[in-house]
Amino acid sequence: MTYTASFHAIEWHNQQLHLLDQRHLPHQHQTLSYNSAAAVADAIRAMVVRGAPAIGIAAAYGYALDALAGRDLQHAYRVLAESRPTAVNLFWALERMAALSSQDPHVLVAEARQIHAEDIQANLAMGQFGAALISEGSAVYTHCNTGALATGGHGTALGVIRSAYQDGRLQQVYAGETRPWLQGARLTAWELMQDKIPVKLVCDGAAAQLFRQGGISWVIVGADRIAANGDTANKIGTYSLAVLARQHGIKVMVAAPTTTFDLTLSSGADIPIEQRPADEVTHLNGQPIAPAGCDAINPSFDVTPAGMIDAIVTEKGLILEPSRETVAMLFAR
Known part of the structure; x- marks a missing residue:
């Protein structure tokens, strides 16, 4: 089974994270672009992106964004972890990214994309x-x-x-x-x-x-x-x-x-x-x-x-x- 939905809320292209701004749906369809962990954390906190699995996926991409920019990944982890306290997927995704013990942005982007793909397959099975x-x-x-x-x-x-x-x-x-x-x-x-x-x-x-x-x-x-x-x-x-x-x-x-x-x-x-x-x-x-x-x-x-x-x-x-x-x-x- 491959059916998902007729739209995408989370997308990765051109080395940026793109989120459909859920605060303004259904009357405005606006996609915002992000290039840092801090900006992604703000998006999570402000409810641009919400829902436990989506928050985890966005956080993984946010972590990878700071790797692409050569920023401190421990700081990226802390900033993202502080964005929402209840959704455990957020912490799971960050732990999985950090567990790679890698600064290589290509490795981390690939892992974030894998987390995203696995979530879709899990949803279909569910x-x-x-x-x-x-x-x-x-x-x-x-x-x-x-x-x-x-x-x-x-x-x-x-x-x-x-x-x-x-x-x-x-x-x-x-x-x-x-x-x-x-x-x-x-x-x-x-x-x-x-x-x-x-x-x-x-x-x-x-x-x-x-x-x-x-x-x-x-x-x-x-x-x-x-x-x-x-x-x-x-x-x-x-x-x-x-x-x-x-x-x-x-x-x-x-x-x-x-x-x-x-x-x-x-x-x-x-x-x-x-x-x-x-x-x-x-x-x-x-x-x-x-x-x-x-x-x-x-x-x-x-x-x-x-x-x-x-x-x-x-x-x-x-x-x-x-x-x-x-x-x-x-x-x-």
């Missing part, structure tokens, strides 16, 4: 494993953006959805809007419409009513970090959906590459949760939507306990009824 769990004629609900914009191509949760649709299993996709950055409204709806996959946008607060009406078979989401026991950190609002899904007899699927697992953490309680600026909640596109001086909380992620997840889909296969034992079994293969 897509097939996850699609096999979906019954013909199903409707599914997804949260945030987990597609080609968030990965090297195809996607994790959205990759499962793409594969299931291609296999004739999916009838309808519901996409939650995903406050406060509206990744579901701006990005997921756009991705699915680009590929002519039927999608309906849902206000986050309307999910319970939709689930109550019936007809949804799976909630399918991605992950930014998965602990050794299967507890999963994902975009804020995922835990709420898992609680609602359990109440209404809907299954929950997490799709993530094995690089998203952090086996050094025993449970989700140990996963660091990024706290982003309050003005992302009190403002929308720079315009205030709350009273002046109103304070807000803005955790970027929450943790869904393993016991509320029916399946974790990876490129190496399925983890059904995730637990410390079933996670360990996958990694022992």
Whole structure:
């Protein structure tokens, strides 16, 4: 299977990294170019590029960019590592680059490109494993953006959805809007419409009513970090959906590459949760939507306990009824 998506969010050519600026989608399609690790770190922090796998790929290219310029690679590592705290793929990619113990830019560019290519192949494998769990004629609900914009191509949760649709299993996709950055409204709806996959946008607060009406078979989401026991950190609002899904007899699927697992953490309680600026909640596109001086909380992620997840889909296969034992079994293969 070679199907991915009809666009590219991350590209490397002319010795530069090119990123589709996701802050302005779907109304503006602007590609920005980068030639240093510091600039790539700023792009990650500012949400030009987002999604755990895509952040890891961008960081690998950022590291290689400083090698091309003859800069200090230890400094490049530190700058990139400080850009986002929760997405473990970022640290995995940087460790893999640093482990080459090379200053040779050709070696490092080749490795970054390999990381990018491997992610696409992992997504395609995940897509097939996850699609096999979906019954013909199903409707599914997804949260945030987990597609080609968030990965090297195809996607994790959205990759499962793409594969299931291609296999004739999916009838309808519901996409939650995903406050406060509206990744579901701006990005997921756009991705699915680009590929002519039927999608309906849902206000986050309307999910319970939709689930109550019936007809949804799976909630399918991605992950930014998965602990050794299967507890999963994902975009804020995922835990709420898992609680609602359990109440209404809907299954929950997490799709993530094995690089998203952090086996050094025993449970989700140990996963660091990024706290982003309050003005992302009190403002929308720079315009205030709350009273002046109103304070807000803005955790970027929450943790869904393993016991509320029916399946974790990876490129190496399925983890059904995730637990410390079933996670360990996958990694022992």
